[in-house]
Structure formats: C-alpha cells, structure tokens
Amino acid sequence: MAFKIFHPISFIFLIFILLAPLGHAKRSTPSDKTSSAFDFIKKLKGCHKGNHTKEIHELKAYLEKFGYLKYENKSQATDDDFDDILESAVKTYQENYHIKPSGIVDDATISQMTTSRCGNPDIANGTNFMQPHGNKHESGSSNIHTVSHYTFLPGNPKWPPTKTHLTFRFSPNYPVSSVAPVARAFHKWDLATHFTFAQVGANQNSDMIIEFHRRDHGDGSPFDGPGAVIAHAFPPTDGRFHYDGDERWSIGSVAGAYDLETVAIHEIGHLLGLGHSSVGEAIMFPSISSGQVKNLHPDDIQGIRALYGR
Template sequence: MTSRALRSFLFLLTLSFLFVDVSVSISFVPAAVGVIARQIPSWLRLIRASKFFSNMLNKFKSFFNMFKELKLGNIAKGVSNVKQYLDLFGYLNSTLHSNFSDDFTLDLQSAIIKYQKNFNLNVTGQIDRKTYNIISQQRCGVPDIINGTTTMSMGNSNTTPFTPVNNVSDSVKVLFREAFDRWSKVTLVNFTETASFNESDVRITFLELDGKGGTVGGADRNYSLGVGSVYLDSEEEWVVRGENEEGDVDLESVVMHMIGHLLGLGHSSVEEAVMYPIVLPEKKTELSYDDLQRIHQIYHVK
C-alpha cells in the first residue's frame, strides 16, 4: 500500500531548518547566483499562478484533442493558452499578459524556440507533439526564465508569518531530514532542525494551491534576510514511501528539487537531473552529474 501525507485545506510543516554553518559562499548575495530577490513570487502570487496554470492545463486538453502542428502565421483557437503558459514561466515576457490572441506570432515562435532549447527538444519553432507533451505535464511553479535570463540556472521572497498546525507524520519529517542531509553532503552546509516555524530560516509549508495536477509547489528566498520557503500543494496525491500510482507525486523527489532552489540552483535541461522542472513518474532523489556540477560551481566543493 502507498503511504501518503495527510491532506487538508491548509496545514503547515513546523519541521523547519536553521543554517548553523553560514559561510561566505551561502551569504545569499544575489550576484553569486544571478537572481534579484524581488523577481521571485511570494506564496500568494504562487497560489494565483498555480490556479491559473491548472485551469490552463484543462484548456490544453481540449486544444490538443484535435491536435495538429501549428507554426508561424497559423490562427487556431487555443494558441492564446500556449502564450499564457509561456508567459507564466518567463518565455514570452509579454506586457499584454492575459490579453493574448490566437495568432501564431513571431514572439510566440521565439518563445517556443527558447522552450525547446531548455527542454532538449528538436528546435522547430512550432507547437509540435513533443513540445505539447512537455507543456501538458505537472511541473514546478518557479519560472524557467526570470527578467529575460534563463535560469535552467533560481529561487526567494518575504514570507508572511503563519501560526502553524502540525499535521505531518514522523515519516514525512524523516523524509525532509534525509533530503537536507543529501544536499548538505555536497555543499558542506549544515542544517539543524527547529520546531519554531516563524523563527526558522527555512520554512516548509503545505498550502492549497491549484488542486491535484498543475503545479506541485515552489520555493523562494529572500537574499537580504537570508531566509527561504518551500511551498507544497496539499491537494496532490503525495507518495511518502512506496510505488507511485498514476497521478501520484513522489514527495521526496519534489522536496529534493525545492531544496536545490533554496541553495541557489535554477532548473536544468537534463531530464535525469533533480532540478529538471517537469514532474516525472520516476523517483529522483539522487543528484545527477549535472546537479553536482552546478551546485559545486556555487559552493566550490570538490
């Protein structure tokens, strides 16, 4: 039987962590990792974005029921949804935001090319089946491109104080400890568990985001304060230990991904990497060569 985390409208994990060995390499200086704090969404913005993404995926289903490749110059109902998706994750960088047309424009072609490059797809500039197959999957809610710069190299924000309700099982707490330990070994950053949610430097929160599917969570950091947060969608079918069934999400894999954001990593184009932004059925808790190469560039650990 699959063991699952408790689900409710809102429950907070008071298993939080405090940096106790803070060296220069983890001083949260924006220049060290190339992200400005105000550019990453707060938890409230993440909730709105996640619900928007979930609604968008439902529209994609009808859009691609009668699938055909679309390219520059085509006009087709549903193209506006693709534009909204690409804008949400930083590819389109449009000032129009929700006012998108169904025209396949040069801007859309450019955005698709960036997306295809990031996900190691054939660069066609067209909405083809392989591109749709990636777009239509669950994913991390952190943008791939921030302020015009691809981050498939980061995360941050001021967090609102909560009064925690700890409905989390011991097995989930152990899972978090083990995930932090894996990252600690490759960064030499020590983490200490604390029961004080509001006074901790890393806050872990289960929130109702966009329902089952869509975005599974996100992570952010505040460089000036040196704190970070992990947000997980409480409505997902989280698998704590055991085999995934269709529609399930492996909690440990997602937690590993989010801690990577806290430590300064953005998304990876390598499908085997923990920092790949798409949620795949395979459990991914061991750091890939790509993950190690990039984290060592930040923390200078050999």
C-alpha cells in the first residue's frame, strides 16, 4: 500500500499512525497519473543541434543539475538554442545510459530522462563517474581484465578506518511505519561491508539522520514535487539522507509508488561514499521506476569493498 507523508504531524494524527501505520494510505493504481518536473522533456522529442524550441533552456537546466553541462556564458545557459555544447552533453548522457549517442532527444532518451531518480549528480567537477573503469585481478596463472561500473563520490570521501560502527536516527516527526524498511536497508549493507549499524533515539547524536522534506528545505538541493527527484544523500561524513515528502511511498512493490527500502539502500550507498553506477540492475543506478524493487548487485558490493576493503 502506498502513502503520502504529511508533516508536521499533529498529536492526533501521530496516534492514528501508531495504531494503524498504513491505514491512511491512498492506494495507487496503474492509472494514477501525476505530473512531474521532468515532463517538459516530452515536448522536445526530435530536437537536435540547430533547433530553437521553447523548453530547451529547461533541458539545459536538467543536464546542468546532474553534472552534464556548464556554460561559462550565462546567457547561453538560459536561451533556447540547441547548440554544440548541449549536443555534446546529450551525447554524454546517452552514453552513460547505454543509449545510442546521437545527440538527438529521441524516444529512448526521453524515457530515461523522465524516469524518477536520485538527486545526486552523475558527473561532478567535470569528471564523469559513470564511465566504466577497468579493474585487473588474477585467477591462477592468467591475468583477467574485467570492467566494473561502480564509482566513488568526488574526492573518494569515506568514513575513517576507526569508524566501523555507525549510528543512525530518524527525525522526531518521521512516520513510524517508514522505520522498518530503512532498518532493513542498513542491515543489507551491514552484511556486505565491514560496517555495523545501530539505530538511536530521535533526540540523540548520530552519524546519520533520515528525514522527509518538501521543496526547498535548506540544504541547497530543493526537491521538485511529485516524481522527478525523489531522494538524495550526502557523502561521508555528513550523514544526511532525505526522502521527498511529496512522493507516494510504499513498503514493497506498489504501482504508482516508490519502495522505501529500495531507495534507502541506494541512498545509504551514497552515505558510505559510493557514486552512481551505469549498470541498470545495480542499486546505485541513478533512476528508479515506480513499483520497482531492487537489492544490492555484485557491482555495488565490488564497489564498496574496493573503497573500504574487506
């Protein structure tokens, strides 16, 4: 069952949640349609270099947000000209998502760009962290070269070697019904790493904090309403993980809603220092469809062990 998060929560509503955690849920169905901040991309179908179309400045803003584009001339960033720089950015995006790099806003590109996703960028400081990199390992007497797609956050931030037990807490108004999925997500990372995790009280100090927020919530990365960006997290040792409270959230697979646990596994990966992966099946792949449930993938586990060792 899917539900919307409303806060601040009144005392009466909190009692209601405690007695019936999912009772307030509004059931999603496949026919549910919610507009998304990414829907403008659909109007750009077929656009390519040389076009001048009304929403192109929004496409530039989209690609800039996720690290693909940066204009030195601000007027270029806000005009509607499909220029060489934008074409190059579209091609890079297509390459990262295994789409033919035509530079044209085609159906496959629209489908991927309009899929809800994590708010953390794919490219930072000009470095494309989603491009595959080679990792060599030996098997017997022969050298084997394999390609891994996991990435680390800019600067390879990680928790200190002495910090292997990490605590997490939920904000005081965090819905009780949403605690267990996040706890399960931490447990899955526990099994795959040298870390152990423990929940502490909402008013205690902790290494990490999980919260729901809406729109501009003061961290420099505002949410954008239903759909589009659904969550984000900060690198070690910041510890902040935010869900978008305007989304429809669920426990498990529900059409029209996002699985709390799946998104938590992804965002905890960022809290530990992992960046995005170009492997579609990996938990660290940037986007997720409503109703989708995922778990840790070998690429994720290789990445976290490459970062910290085990």
